Amino acid sequence: MLPTDGVVAVVKRDCPTCDLVAPLLVDLRRAGHVGAVVCQDDRGFPAGIDVIDDSDLDLSWDLGIETVPTLLRLAGGREAARAEGWSRAQWEQLLGVTGIGRGLPDHRPGCGSATLDPGRADALLVRHRGGILTSRRVELGELEDPFEAMFDRGWSDGLPVVPPTEARVLRMLSGTTRDPAEVVAVVPPGLVACTVEKVAVNAVMAGCRPEYLPVVLASVEAACSDAFNAHGVLATTWSAGPLIIVNGPVARAIGMNSTGNALGQGNRANATIGRALQLVIRNVGGGRPGPGGIDRAALGHPGKVGWCFAEDEEGSPWEPLSVSRGVAPGRSAVTLFAGSGATPFIDQLSRTPDSLVRTMAAVLRASAHPKLAPAFDCVLVVSPEHARVYRDAGWDRTRLLAELTDLLQLDAAGLTRGVGGIAEGMPAALTAAGGQLPKFRPGGLLVVHAGGRAGMFSTVIPGWASGRTGSEPVTRPIDGPA
Amino acid sequence: MANPPSLPTVVLDPSGEREAVARARAARPPALRGRTVGLLDISKARGDVFLDRLAELLGAEGAVVRRYRKPTFTKPAPVDLRQEIAVQCQVVIEALAD
Numbered sequence: 001m002l003p004t005d006g007v008v009a010v011v012k013r014d015c016p017t018c019d020l021v022a023p024l025l026v027d028l029r030r031a032g033h034v035g036a037v038v039c040q041d042d043r044g045f046p047a048g049i050d051v052i053d054d055s056d057l058d059l060s061w062d063l064g065i066e067t068v069p070t071l072l073r074l075a076g077g078r079e080a081a082r083a084e085g086w087s088r089a090q091w092e093q094l095l096g097v098t099g100i101g102r103g104l105p106d107h108r109p110g111c112g113s114a115t116l117d118p119g120r121a122d123a124l125l126v127r128h129r130g131g132i133l134t135s136r137r138v139e140l141g142e143l144e145d146p147f148e149a150m151f152d153r154g155w156s157d158g159l160p161v162v163p164p165t166e167a168r169v170l171r172m173l174s175g176t177t178r179d180p181a182e183v184v185a186v187v188p189p190g191l192v193a194c195t196v197e198k199v200a201v202n203a204v205m206a207g208c209r210p211e212y213l214p215v216v217l218a219s220v221e222a223a224c225s226d227a228f229n230a231h232g233v234l235a236t237t238w239s240a241g242p243l244i245i246v247n248g249p250v251a252r253a254i255g256m257n258s259t260g261n262a263l264g265q266g267n268r269a270n271a272t273i274g275r276a277l278q279l280v281i282r283n284v285g286g287g288r289p290g291p292g293g294i295d296r297a298a299l300g301h302p303g304k305v306g307w308c309f310a311e312d313e314e315g316s317p318w319e320p321l322s323v324s325r326g327v328a329p330g331r332s333a334v335t336l337f338a339g340s341g342a343t344p345f346i347d348q349l350s351r352t353p354d355s356l357v358r359t360m361a362a363v364l365r366a367s368a369h370p371k372l373a374p375a376f377d378c379v380l381v382v383s384p385e386h387a388r389v390y391r392d393a394g395w396d397r398t399r400l401l402a403e404l405t406d407l408l409q410l411d412a413a414g415l416t417r418g419v420g421g422i423a424e425g426m427p428a429a430l431t432a433a434g435g436q437l438p439k440f441r442p443g444g445l446l447v448v449h450a451g452g453r454a455g456m457f458s459t460v461i462p463g464w465a466s467g468r469t470g471s472e473p474v475t476r477p478i479d480g481p482a
Numbered sequence: 483m484a485n486p487p488s489l490p491t492v493v494l495d496p497s498g499e500r501e502a503v504a505r506a507r508a509a510r511p512p513a514l515r516g517r518t519v520g521l522l523d524i525s526k527a528r529g530d531v532f533l534d535r536l537a538e539l540l541g542a543e544g545a546v547v548r549r550y551r552k553p554t555f556t557k558p559a560p561v562d563l564r565q566e567i568a569v570q571c572q573v574v575i576e577a578l579a580d
Contacts, residue, residue, distance in 0.1 A: 135495050135496075135499070136494070136495040136499055137493075137494065137495075138492070138493050138494070138495050139490045139491075139492050140490060140491040140492070140493065141490070142490055144491075146491050146493070149491075149493075155496050155497070163491065163493045164494045164496060165491065165492065165493055166492060166494060169494050187498070188558070189558075192498035194498070197494075198498075201494045201495070201496045202496050205496055226557075229556060229557055231557055231558060232554075232556030232557055235556070236556070279496065283496040283497045283498070284496070284498045285498065286498060286500070465556070468553070468554060469525075469553075469554035469555075469556050469557075470556065
């Protein structure tokens with residue numbers, strides 16, 4: 001219908017600028033300088049020439065029209081140049097003619113294309129791109145409240161989820177260049193192959209924006225790795241759930257919070273990225289608590305609805321956590337950790353690193369149980385006011401970890417079952433020889449910098465069993481956004 | 483002008499789309515004599531004690547007992563182990579214990 005070579009004009013009757021240039025377009029069409037005129041809302045506008053009727057907006061969609069009038073130069077069926085709105089200079093250049101539109105102002109902005117009308121944009125998106133979606137369509141009852149419908153079908157984690165309409169999922173998919181049909185991971189406990197599309201559906205439900213999708217995808221991949229062992233993390237009676245720590249430029253680009261209340265509420269990216277992972281495991285993998293469910297946590301913790309924050313790299317005395325774990329500087333990455341809750345602690349009086357590190361060691365010693373060593377892995381979140389103490393003393397990450405490791409060599413005898421009137425502890429077979437046992441396995445303590453400027457408090461996040469039978473922290477670079 | 487009828491809301495299924503289809507179990511054998519029974523130890527403490535006793539009792543019934551063990555109870559059994567069991571056995575008992 002459109003010429004493969006030549007100039008095409010797209011207009012709308014309901015647009016003062018189109019009305020202004022209508023006589024000019026008629027002249028240009030008759031003179032052959034314009035090969036076709038397309039109208040979005042009236043096949044009789046402009047009057048006097050043959051007009052291509054695009055009232056269903058399919059042509060405008062295919063051409064990516066955002067403004068009317070738009071002038072397009074096509075060459076070999078592909079767009080070679082575009083002018084939006086009326087501008088004598090731009091039109092003359094595009095058309096290769098001079099002296100047009102005498103009596104018209106030099107330029108006037110155009111109006112929004114009908115393809116962008118809120119009521120029509122979604123329908124167009126679904127009509128043109130909906131074919132790539134392979135998920136089963138579920139038609140909700142006419143009188144059903146869509147949000148209640150999500151609860152009724154068991155797709156919610158207890159909080160409202162955003163109904164994943166085709167338009168919302170298509171917009172979510174614009175956040176990645178990956179093929180929607182690409183299998184991202186095999187999700188436990190059902191061991192279900194999960195596509196980019198399925199992640200997008202659950203990301204919509206979680207409340208994510210499209211630009212969060214690459215972070216969610218990387219998190220799903222990392223969580224479903226054998227090393228992280230999402231099945232074990234889900235099934236255990238212990239409290240653990242996935243924690244996502246984000247590093248690199250993506251954190252700022254999508255507006256994540258790494259400072260005040262970083263582990264708390266209020267930031268959309270923080271709140272929804274972790275939730276998207278939880279919903280993927282719930283809905284795609286079938287992993288959920290409750291009767292017959294695989295999630296058997298005795299207590300769990302509030303972060304199991306979803307837990308994600310960004311490290312404050314700018315204010316940190318140390319290199320990013322991801323860099324310390326082998327990711328190239330400047331590259332965005334997620335680190336997945338089986339976190340079982342947040343244990344904050346106070347130290348408002350230490351002014352030397354030696355004193356502060358002893359506070360931290362004392363708190364870490366009690367992680368999981370004071371008489372268990374080695375015990376679970378831990379993440380130590382150091383706040384700015386505490387990090388300052390280490391920065392001022394020149395303690396890098398290596399030094400801090402070395403000092404903590406040293407202080408966390410615990411006398412084996414004191415850990416023995418029964419000692420102190422406490423039945424729990426280390427088996428006598430391991431402590432009989434005396435000596436010391438480390439609180440953490442090598443590499444089992446991760447340090448990350450985050451939090452607000454005021455508050456001399458840091459936080460310990462205990463993990464779960466580590467090693468082959470437990471969960472290993474997994475760091476994975478994030479693919480670029482679309 | 484009357485309100486046009488609203489279209490029903492269509493959402494995409496967020497699930498793995500595996501219906502909770504009730505899969506028919508294989509028919510229960512009338513007796514165990516001569517049948518190969520697999521005992522899968524999931525590596526929980528003392529699961530082997532339980533299975534040892536079961537093996538005794540099953541042997542007395544005339545079953546042919548094969549023992550298997552998966553590396554850890556915290557992860558699904560490796561695929562090749564599952565296949566091995568499926569090929570070699572007609573009945574499987576999985577011991578949990580705790």
